[in-house]
Amino acid sequence: MANYMDIIASCKDKPGGIIEAYHAIQKEYNYIPEEALKEAARAFKVSEAQAFGVATFYSYLSVEKRGKYIIRMCESAPCHVAGADEVLKALEASLGIKVGETTADGKFTLELTECVGQCQATPVLTINSEPIFGIKPEMVPEILAKCK
Amino acid sequence: MAQEYRVLLEYADKINPESASDYIKVGGYKGLEKARSMNPKDLTEEVKKSGLRGRGGAGFNAGMKWSFVPQYPETKYVVCNLDEGEPGTYKDRIICQKNAQALLEGMAICGYAIGSNQGYIYCRGEYPFVVELLKNAIGNAKESGALGEFNIEVRMGAGAYVCGEETALIESIEGHRGEPRFKPPFPGVEGLWRMPTVVNNVETFACLPFILTKGAEWFAGIGAKSYPGTKVLTLTGDIENATYFEVPTDYLLRDVIYELGGGVKGGKKLKAVQVGGTSGAFIPPQNLDTPIDFDSMGAIGAALGSGAVFVMDETRDIVDIVNRIAKFFEHESCGQCTPCREGTFHCKEIMEKINNGRGSLKDIENLKVLTRVMVKASLCGLGQAAPIPITSTLTHFEYEYLRKLM
Numbered sequence: 001m002a003n004y005m006d007i008i009a010s011c012k013d014k015p016g017g018i019i020e021a022y023h024a025i026q027k028e029y030n031y032i033p034e035e036a037l038k039e040a041a042r043a044f045k046v047s048e049a050q051a052f053g054v055a056t057f058y059s060y061l062s063v064e065k066r067g068k069y070i071i072r073m074c075e076s077a078p079c080h081v082a083g084a085d086e087v088l089k090a091l092e093a094s095l096g097i098k099v100g101e102t103t104a105d106g107k108f109t110l111e112l113t114e115c116v117g118q119c120q121a122t123p124v125l126t127i128n129s130e131p132i133f134g135i136k137p138e139m140v141p142e143i144l145a146k147c148k
Numbered sequence: 149m150a151q152e153y154r155v156l157l158e159y160a161d162k163i164n165p166e167s168a169s170d171y172i173k174v175g176g177y178k179g180l181e182k183a184r185s186m187n188p189k190d191l192t193e194e195v196k197k198s199g200l201r202g203r204g205g206a207g208f209n210a211g212m213k214w215s216f217v218p219q220y221p222e223t224k225y226v227v228c229n230l231d232e233g234e235p236g237t238y239k240d241r242i243i244c245q246k247n248a249q250a251l252l253e254g255m256a257i258c259g260y261a262i263g264s265n266q267g268y269i270y271c272r273g274e275y276p277f278v279v280e281l282l283k284n285a286i287g288n289a290k291e292s293g294a295l296g297e298f299n300i301e302v303r304m305g306a307g308a309y310v311c312g313e314e315t316a317l318i319e320s321i322e323g324h325r326g327e328p329r330f331k332p333p334f335p336g337v338e339g340l341w342r343m344p345t346v347v348n349n350v351e352t353f354a355c356l357p358f359i360l361t362k363g364a365e366w367f368a369g370i371g372a373k374s375y376p377g378t379k380v381l382t383l384t385g386d387i388e389n390a391t392y393f394e395v396p397t398d399y400l401l402r403d404v405i406y407e408l409g410g411g412v413k414g415g416k417k418l419k420a421v422q423v424g425g426t427s428g429a430f431i432p433p434q435n436l437d438t439p440i441d442f443d444s445m446g447a448i449g450a451a452l453g454s455g456a457v458f459v460m461d462e463t464r465d466i467v468d469i470v471n472r473i474a475k476f477f478e479h480e481s482c483g484q485c486t487p488c489r490e491g492t493f494h495c496k497e498i499m500e501k502i503n504n505g506r507g508s509l510k511d512i513e514n515l516k517v518l519t520r521v522m523v524k525a526s527l528c529g530l531g532q533a534a535p536i537p538i539t540s541t542l543t544h545f546e547y548e549y550l551r552k553l554m
Contacts (some may be wrong), residue, residue: 015322015323015341016303016321016322016323016324017323018323019303019304019305019306019320019323020303020304022306023273023304023306044323053325054323054324054325057308057325057326057482058273058305058306058307058308058326059306059307059308060273060274060306060307061306061307075472076235076236076426076472076476077235077236077385077422077426077458077469077472077473077476078235078236078384078385078458080469080472081385081386081460081464081469082385113274113307114233114235114307114309114476114479114480115233115234115235115236115237115274115426116274117232117237117238117241117272117274117275118238119235119236119237119238119382119384119390119456120238120382120384120390120391120392121390122384122390126274129274129276
């Protein structure tokens with residue numbers, strides 16, 4: 001696992017590179033640990049409050065620990081009319097968690113998202129940003145089983 | 149006239165979008181070559197003459213936008229807006245996945261016109277695979293020498309709808325919270341790192357190579373006179389063919405749905421269609437015989453916007469859908485200005501109340517006042533457009549609201 005110090009150092013000279021650094025940190029850790037936030041603030045010469053402000057502005061960045069697989073259910077209008085609510089209920093039931101929570105084994109985090117731009121076959125969910133289309137509630141167990 | 153007219157997507161799935169040599173084989177980079185043989189001023193004039201208007205939603209004349217950039221500063225930037233966050237829209241993703249090199253060529257043409265050697269593509273965080281594709285395409289184009297001195301860097305957003313607003317997008321590239329700036333100054337004068345910057349949409353840039361190779365007059369002759377060219381549309385909702393199409397801009401909305409779209413799913417009747425994304429107006433069936441161009445849509449109180457076409461059949465609950473949309477805006481408001489932050493919150497609260505059967509006539513009156521304030525007083529397009537789904541449905545589908553009241 002790449003060290004967050006190295007990741008931040010590699011983005012440091014890029015103007016405005018703090019968001020790029022956050023993306024790279026999340027790729028390794030699935031969230032931005034507090035120490036990494038503090039280091040980013042130092043490296044990019046902003047206050048810790050500002051570094052935290054940037055990290056919490058964007059819905060794809062998280063300062064809370066998350067699971068190995070981040071499942072995002074799209075709830076925008078085209079997915080909404082295609083039955084996103086039922087899929088979400090199936091996800092909550094299968095995982096035993098509510099939106100925003102992580103399973104006790106640290107494997108899955110369930111989040112809501114707005115449109116992911118894959119509206120050719122709704123409803124859509126993404127697992128670690130990879131879209132899966134045309135989901136029906138009965139497909140949920142199989143989809144989850146594929147996440148090892 | 150039920151035909152598609154493919155210009156940007158003519159070679160979709162026939163060429164590798166990452167490969168500059170594939171693109172050159174089908175006539176690519178000839179537009180840039182021609183642009184570079186011209187005087188930058190004449191080039192801007194040529195683009196003005198083509199009548200090309202922004203494809204991101206605002207519909208501003210592209211050449212005009214470029215002409216606001218002052219000549220004297222040494223550093224200027226070309227920024228491509230690939231933050232398509234309007235729900236139901238994925239046309240910029242399609243343009244990149246089918247013809248990424250045309251986007252790069254278009255950016256380089258703009259760079260030559262305004263005297264800039266540095267471009268940025270701001271790609272939404274939902275599309276990491278497009279970021280990879282673009283990075284490969286840029287590498288390939290640089291290697292082939294096609295881009296010359298012009299450099300392009302890709303930056304990835306992180307899930308903020310407001311970053312589609314050009315000054316918020318600039319803030320985000322700079323590594324800040326994506327909060328829109330006060331305008332003026334406009335980015336053309338003071339943009340990225342306070343330097344003159346042209347921000348255009350993917351589709352706008354991708355039109356440029358064709359305007360240069362085939363001529364401004366050719367482009368001006370396609371589709372609607374005041375908004376010429378083609379438009380890539382994405383069809384979603386209760387529609388048989390939920391896919392993308394490229395059509396001339398004078399194409400009728402009725403034909404989009406019943407010819408290309410194959411009609412409403414399951415042979416049901418149409419209740420409403422929302423064009424332009426989730427901030428667009430709901431259009432009733434009696435207005436279907438309208439061309440999709442910017443001004444024709446404006447004339448019926450709607451907008452072409454991003455070109456998303458969201459179809460709702462006769463069984464759909466309009467109030468429930470608008471309630472969902474109100475929640476979207478409440479979530480996506482950046483919170484910087486009060487009319488939008490408080491307005492989107494209260495719109496959501498009132499819509500929820502009505503949708504749950506607890507609303508009264510007074511709530512509808514309050515919605516009307518609230519939305520009027522938001523349109524007039526919000527800082528950016530988000531707060532100004534957020535009320536449109538509410539106001540347009542109160543105009544055309546008021547009965548749907550009334551039957552849900554206490």
